[in-house]
Amino acid sequence: MSDNSPLRPPLRLGIAGLGTVGIGVIKIIRRQAALLEDRAGRPIAITAVSARSRDKDRGVDLSDYAWEDDPVALAKRDDIDVFVELMGGHEGPAKDACKAAISAGKDIVTANKALLAHHGQELALAAEAAGVRLRYEASVAGGIPIIKALTEGLAGNEISRVMGVMNGTCNYILTQMQATGRGYNALFEECAELGYLEADPNLDVGGIDAGHKLAILSSIAFGTQVNFDAVELEGIQRIQLEDIEHAAEMGYRIKLLGVAQMTGRGLEQRMTPCLVPDSSPLGQLEGGTNMVVVEGDAIEQVVLRGPGAGEGPTASAVMGDVMDIARGLRIPTFGQPANTLRPVTGVKAMKPAPFYLRMVLLDKPGALAKVAAVLGDAGISIDRMRQISHDQKLAPVLIVTHKCTRDALDTALVGLAKTNVVEGEPVAIRIEKV
Numbered sequence: 001m002s003d004n005s006p007l008r009p010p011l012r013l014g015i016a017g018l019g020t021v022g023i024g025v026i027k028i029i030r031r032q033a034a035l036l037e038d039r040a041g042r043p044i045a046i047t048a049v050s051a052r053s054r055d056k057d058r059g060v061d062l063s064d065y066a067w068e069d070d071p072v073a074l075a076k077r078d079d080i081d082v083f084v085e086l087m088g089g090h091e092g093p094a095k096d097a098c099k100a101a102i103s104a105g106k107d108i109v110t111a112n113k114a115l116l117a118h119h120g121q122e123l124a125l126a127a128e129a130a131g132v133r134l135r136y137e138a139s140v141a142g143g144i145p146i147i148k149a150l151t152e153g154l155a156g157n158e159i160s161r162v163m164g165v166m167n168g169t170c171n172y173i174l175t176q177m178q179a180t181g182r183g184y185n186a187l188f189e190e191c192a193e194l195g196y197l198e199a200d201p202n203l204d205v206g207g208i209d210a211g212h213k214l215a216i217l218s219s220i221a222f223g224t225q226v227n228f229d230a231v232e233l234e235g236i237q238r239i240q241l242e243d244i245e246h247a248a249e250m251g252y253r254i255k256l257l258g259v260a261q262m263t264g265r266g267l268e269q270r271m272t273p274c275l276v277p278d279s280s281p282l283g284q285l286e287g288g289t290n291m292v293v294v295e296g297d298a299i300e301q302v303v304l305r306g307p308g309a310g311e312g313p314t315a316s317a318v319m320g321d322v323m324d325i326a327r328g329l330r331i332p333t334f335g336q337p338a339n340t341l342r343p344v345t346g347v348k349a350m351k352p353a354p355f356y357l358r359m360v361l362l363d364k365p366g367a368l369a370k371v372a373a374v375l376g377d378a379g380i381s382i383d384r385m386r387q388i389s390h391d392q393k394l395a396p397v398l399i400v401t402h403k404c405t406r407d408a409l410d411t412a413l414v415g416l417a418k419t420n421v422v423e424g425e426p427v428a429i430r431i432e433k434v
């Protein structure tokens, strides 16, 4: 026990959600009790916990903590100071319990990016009006302290761009497909074992989880209200091993890449698969690792890299917030008072880029010419084109375009669908200069 423990009362936590992250937090608080107390100047204590099933064996002894079946009741308990929300979901218990915690004057720590992306503005306004803190470091990029970096260390910068790889599941699947040649389903199972997956894994592979994270970062970076609906989203479900191999042959890796930047037209936010040079720092990211790049007028560029998901890294981020509250740190939820955040219009990315296209053509005279004509009509010039050798009546074709806008590409894709020579929907991936 540290010398200064009698000086300040313990910070008492109520933890709702005893899954991957919740149990990770409990393990840190137990394993590092003395260190946490020394650093915070007061003990960190768990008073009560909640989950759906009281009987589940969670591998840790919970008998010292009071149990609540209802997370809302937990949030309102007189014997907690901080409500730690680790259940997930943007409606229902997570939202109800956070609102109850705010009404009861409790600070909140959450890892719930879906909640923040959908209700961040409403919750921040309510928390700030009630004088309580709403902290969410673990919600973006797992163990990387990106919220702290943006709200504190980089607070003196006008931010021009935030970009990065922010979903461990997608990066794990994409890099392991390339490294091992294994299929999507087996890798998906591994992500579950590693504790990376959301309760609804479509949020991961559909790009939605990473889109939530990008929307949160945009709010802090640009002083705007979280606008998740304006994020241009595309998941990794249509990417095949052959795309990864073709990209590698051309010197690229495929990443689910997020980019947010303020333009004269409004806020551009996109979370889509992109080809990035394999030698670039983003191209080199392996497994569940995340990377966030922030560009500002004074700092120029900062790159943060680290584990983006899983028990230890996520619990580490939750504890960072708990420690700040224990020390008395008070910062507006999104880095400036919520009532000063501007509503923002979302705009589509207009900056031209080259695109990788893979499509399957009916192998008949004139098929390639029709494709070239459709692209030409949309104002798209072809940089490279290759037909893969094939046995049957279908010919896989790869095209790399010169720079064009996404709008022009979308026009071309509509045109290709009408040619009667393209089988199925082409895969189109932006080639990003990073």
Ligand SMILES: NC(=O)C1=CN([C@@H]2O[C@H](COP(=O)(O)OP(=O)(O)OC[C@H]3O[C@@H](n4cnc5c(N)ncnc54)[C@H](OP(=O)(O)O)[C@@H]3O)[C@@H](O)[C@H]2O)C=CC1
Pocket (backbone or CB within 6 Å): 016, 017, 018, 019, 020, 021, 022, 050, 051, 052, 053, 054, 056, 069, 071, 086, 087, 088, 089, 093, 111, 112, 113, 114, 138, 139, 142, 195, 196, 197, 198, 199, 308, 309, 310, 311, 314
């Ligand atoms: N796993 C990760 O790597 C990361 C997760 N996050 C976020 O952290 C949060 C938790 O994720 P994770 O730990 O992986 O999720 P899990 O699915 O592992 O755990 C969720 C926990 O919440 C409990 N729970 C769910 N619904 C209710 C309810 N209605 N009432 C009471 N308890 C409930 C579950 O209870 P029971 O066990 O009884 O079913 C379980 O203990 C999510 O918001 C997620 O997005 C953020 C960053 C990384």
Ligand SMILES: N[C@@H](CCO)C(=O)O
Pocket (backbone or CB within 6 Å): 139, 140, 141, 142, 166, 167, 168, 169, 170, 196, 197, 198, 204, 209, 308, 309, 310
């Ligand atoms: N499901 C998320 C967890 C971390 O937010 C991921 O794979 O990145």
